[in-house]
Amino acid sequence: MPISPEALIRDDVRAMRAYQVHDSSGCIKLDANENPHALPQPLRTALAARLAEVALHHYPDGSVGAVKQRLRAHLQLADEYDILFGNGSDECIQLLVQAIAADGVKVMAAEPTFVVYRMAAQACRVTFVGVERRADLTVDVERMLDAIATHQPQLLFLTSPNNPSGDVLDEADLRRLIAAAPGLVVLDEAYIAFAKAPMLHLLDDYPNLLLMRTFSKIGAAGLRLGYVIGRRAWLTELDKLRMPYNINSLTQTAACFLLEHHDAIEQQVQQIRRDRDQLMADLATFPSLKVLPSQANMFLVRSEHAEALYHYLHERRILVRLTNWHPLLKHCIRISTGIPEENASLLAAVRDFFATRQ
Numbered sequence: 220m221p222i223s224p225e226a227l228i229r230d231d232v233r234a235m236r237a238y239q240v241h242d243s244s245g246c247i248k249l250d251a252n253e254n255p256h257a258l259p260q261p262l263r264t265a266l267a268a269r270l271a272e273v274a275l276h277h278y279p280d281g282s283v284g285a286v287k288q289r290l291r292a293h294l295q296l297a298d299e300y301d302i303l304f305g306n307g308s309d310e311c312i313q314l315l316v317q318a319i320a321a322d323g324v325k326v327m328a329a330e331p332t333f334v335v336y337r338m339a340a341q342a343c344r345v346t347f348v349g350v351e352r353r354a355d356l357t358v359d360v361e362r363m364l365d366a367i368a369t370h371q372p373q374l375l376f377l378t379s380p381n382n383p384s385g386d387v388l389d390e391a392d393l394r395r396l397i398a399a400a401p402g403l404v405v406l407d408e409a410y411i412a413f414a415k416a417p418m419l420h421l422l423d424d425y426p427n428l429l430l431m432r433t434f435s436k437i438g439a440a441g442l443r444l445g446y447v448i449g450r451r452a453w454l455t456e457l458d459k460l461r462m463p464y465n466i467n468s469l470t471q472t473a474a475c476f477l478l479e480h481h482d483a484i485e486q487q488v489q490q491i492r493r494d495r496d497q498l499m500a501d502l503a504t505f506p507s508l509k510v511l512p513s514q515a516n517m518f519l520v521r522s523e524h525a526e527a528l529y530h531y532l533h534e535r536r537i538l539v540r541l542t543n544w545h546p547l548l549k550h551c552i553r554i555s556t557g558i559p560e561e562n563a564s565l566l567a568a569v570r571d572f573f574a575t576r577q
């Protein structure tokens with residue numbers, strides 16, 4: 220008898236569910252917090268020429284040196300800081316958890332938040348402490364401070380802006396939480412391009428702080444490139460767990476290209492911010508919808524009709540995210556800002572949905 224998965228795979232792994240991604244072909248995609256704008260055509264042509272020169276018969280640069288050099292310059296990073304790249308920030312999260320995983324270790328975050336922190340902890344059999352947010356989904360800082368004091372987490376994820384709520388932690392609260400943390404703190408700034416205040420400068424004040432960002436939300440979700448910025452002493456250790464050549468050559472070449480053409484990305488980001496504000500304002504005019512404040516490229520809408528609205532939109536081939544994985548997110552859908560035509564289609568569909576219910 221050949222060995223079966225039941226006999227071999229860990230019980231806790233068999234009890235898990237894989238991360239689900241819908242088939243989105245032919246749909247308006249407002250479900251994954253991507254940048255809805257393609258790269259302008261002249262840049263795509265120039266990028267294609269650059270990619271054609273990539274030496275695919277060789278392994279990529281294992282140190283991701285060219286991207287690092289350009290990103291350092293772009294961020295004006297001081298010498299004492301380094302950058303560690305992951306296959307998406309998802310991989311960075313995995314490396315961080317792996318690096319501290321041991322009996323009795325705890326990972327903490329304010330929930331609901333990005334599910335991969337919990338997934339990574341579960342995969343490494345590390346206790347995950349989810350500290351419940353307030354009903355309005357903002358971080359309950361006092362509750363968090365209590366939980367830090369009680370659990371003494373080795374790793375604390377702070378997410379600003381948060382996914383799925385889009386709310387931000389202000390600098391004073393961030394400072395209180397980081398100062399109280401006995402272990403490593405990772406400030407996940409995946410959506411920072413759409414927010415008012417980046418917090419890179421906090422690295423100077425807290426030796427236990429790392430910052431995490433990604434190319435995914437600003438126009439390159441397909442590249443799978445995320446990174447951690449922080450003091451060398453931390454990143455040197457994490458680098459030992461990174462698999463060789465984790466960032467492929469096409470990604471490295473495209474990332475360099477995007478950093479060289481950052482103005483084009485910045486224009487798209489500004490447009491998304493304007494379109495997000497407009498879309499939120501338009502949706503807020505529907506009496507049955509409550510639009511939660513957000514500084515990300517996506518936002519939550521709460522309505523007693525959320526489930527029906529989600530299915531209605533789905534039938535019209537408009538994908539949004541039904542965020543029913545946490546009690547505080549009951550009756551919420553998460554909407555990523557689209558290009559103006561997509562946002563108009565969404566609004567028209569929402570209008571039709573409520574018209575049929577009167």
Ligand code: PMP
Binds near residue numbers: 378443
């Ligand atoms: N952090 C947050 C808060 C996110 O929402 C996401 C993507 N949904 C990630 C990290 C991971 O991004 P990626 O792996 O695409 O870099």
